[in-house]
Amino acid sequence: MRYDKSLWIGLLVFSLGLSIAGCNLLDVNNPNNLVEEDLGNPAAAEPMVNGVEAAVTRAVQAILTPYSTATDELVWVGSRDAWQQLDFGNVDDPFNEFTDAAFPYVAEARWWADAVIARLEEFREQGALSNPIVLARAYLYGAIIYVTIADMFDDFAFSDRMESAPPIGRDGLPQVYDTAINYLDRALAIAEARNNTALQGQILMFRARAKYSKALRAMLRPGQVQVNGLVNDAGAVADAQAALAVVDPEARVILDMDPNAPDLVMGDLSLGDQVNSRLEMRIGDTYIQPTPNNKQTQAVIFKDIIDTEVVHPFVEQEITAFHAAGLYPDMTVASEREMHLILAEAMLASGDVNGFATHINHLRTRDGLTPYDPNSSGIEPIEMLRFSRQAYLFLQGRRLADHYRFNDPSPEWRPDGTAMRQPGTFFPITIIERRANPYID
């Protein structure tokens, strides 16, 4: 009988278990399981925009490393020779492992920015967007990645998930800038409506840069460079003036690298990692004296163009801060100093040399440097412009365009490299996209 009793108890427990399972009591939702439908919840707006910021930061950082290596700002001293190819000026190689590795991050950031902007615009139309400032931020980050693409690539494609899109070609780049400017127009309207002066200043600075870059890029086509061409874009000038009216000196639009977000650092690509940690590159000989092992910065030696015995304070400050930041150097994508450069160049283009000097001296006097006098210094204004941009935009992803425009090649470029044979060449669509996109041979 004891045996029978145990059997019945066992069957009872088993039946109870089955009935519990049948009632779905064990069927629980995983609270960490994020599905795409959740992104349609307006409460996700700000986290999504933060994601755009992170994606754009990672992308700009990823592409800035090969870009800077192709200029005199960085020189390869490591072991992976694809960096050397960039040093040589071979920027158009779709197989270069580093431009190819950076390309997906740029593509990802572009798509995600567009996707989030579309979602937030929908929230706003539904009256569900509680804080429109987050949409303004999304527009700004979207504009940053669009300008980065147009500044650094000769071609791109704008696919959507698994739907491939054809490449836009070099002639499509103005539309890329236009998208950025359009985003910034919308961002500015939101910031103005909310009386957010700080954000207005950021947007104005970056819009000035976007308009300036569009005009500059029009002068640079592979093998066709308008040497010493000057930008005088009315929109860029207006935005630069408006920005200066609302921002403090030394204001910057920054992509903030944060040690609390270590996944922003990609081992083989990150600027801070490759220069400050792995020592694959170091700052170029134009700017520094290397340590005896030729791997790091011993001293900054970049001298001012007038005070020829003085190490340029701004460049020294930038290099020092860059090294001190280790893996996490912030990236400047626009600045109050750049607004003066934009205005100075526009004045030079219109023949106002004194006006040009006034803006240049806004910067020089701030750094304790002798003011520029175009009549007595013996330095041509165009040379002062070239030098000032080299100094005040150091490591901001502008140098390659200026190498071309001012016919000022990097010392590492080789005669048989693309940058020398076909000045005006930037990055191509790389092989990871070429193999997968049926529109590209």
Place this chain on the structure above:
Amino acid sequence: MGSGHGARIVAALQATYWDRTVTDALVDKQFPVTGGFRASQLTNIGELKGRGIELGFQGTIYSSEQFSVDLFAGASYLWEQVTDMGGAPPIKVGGSYPRYRNFIIEGYAPGAHFGAKLLPTDANHLPIDFNGDGQPDSRDEVLAYLATLTPEDLINASNGQVNMPSSVGLVLLADEDGDGDLLDHYLGKPTPDWQGSFGATIRFLRNFRLYTAFEFKAGNYYVNNLTFAFRQANAVIGRNLPWSAEVVRDYATGGVDANGNPMNDPQVRLRALERWLNEVLALAPFSGLNTIKPADFLRWRELSLTYDVPRSQLQRLWGIDRLSFTLGVRNLALWTRYDGPDPEVNAVGRGSGSQLDQNYLDGVDAFGFVMPRRVTFTVRFGF
């Protein structure tokens, strides 16, 4: 089999043929990254086919109380091919690291090497374009150009490095399928058609055993000699092979006299240029060029001599009832036309995972030491 005078012959032969088709294989499909997603996605779209023959022989061809000879031999033939990738683009093994050239590509063995090839030219032209017309220069044109050069033109004063032709603007590469991809030329597979081993155990004087074994891989077997690519191609990352240094010196100087003074002989420069193009030039942006090499080999894997102490001589001390002493040598010799350090070295080990690199990153001679010759003395005893 038969026997006579106390001798005995025993032999066994095994043969197996197999044929396999893997359908719905998981393919790591990469969609256009401009669509917003960097990660590839595993999709059941692939098909792989393989077939092979496995042969084995084991036998005693003589056996007596004092002397015996045992032979063994085994060989396997393998043919395998990726027959369908479901429209997915080629998969590169080893991520974007361009020095690894293994790919999964429809129509080829999995992990096959692909890379750059020089543009084929006739005997009067070289795949070099000094005059910038996009066409191979003739030997006369090259000679005329080289005659204008001096060491000062070629040696970078700031770092002493020689500017060898090393851009795709100067060195002309083939594009056999005309798709603009200069690195998609089949250069061989990392798995041989045949591999196997053979050897013998010879027992003599009743208690001595001589054992030897050989191993081989042969037939369409190619290894990526990345070690020498590092050592020959780029001055900054370790160019240190004598012939490579000679090529660079001759190109920079046009030959040197007894005192080391440059001769500026264009013929010497031309010969150096030809060797540079056909033997030395490697790594980015010429990944695979002069690097993927035939690697058939025969290795004398082992030779050992064992003395088995007769049981009658054992005192059964501490319960020991078996005792032998062996002197062995492994990796005694290697016969191969492979010109790198070792055709058996691979850049990565075969891990327990199922990732791409662990399955298909094969035939890459890099980042490792050659097989060492190893001498061992072994005492075995049993209770």
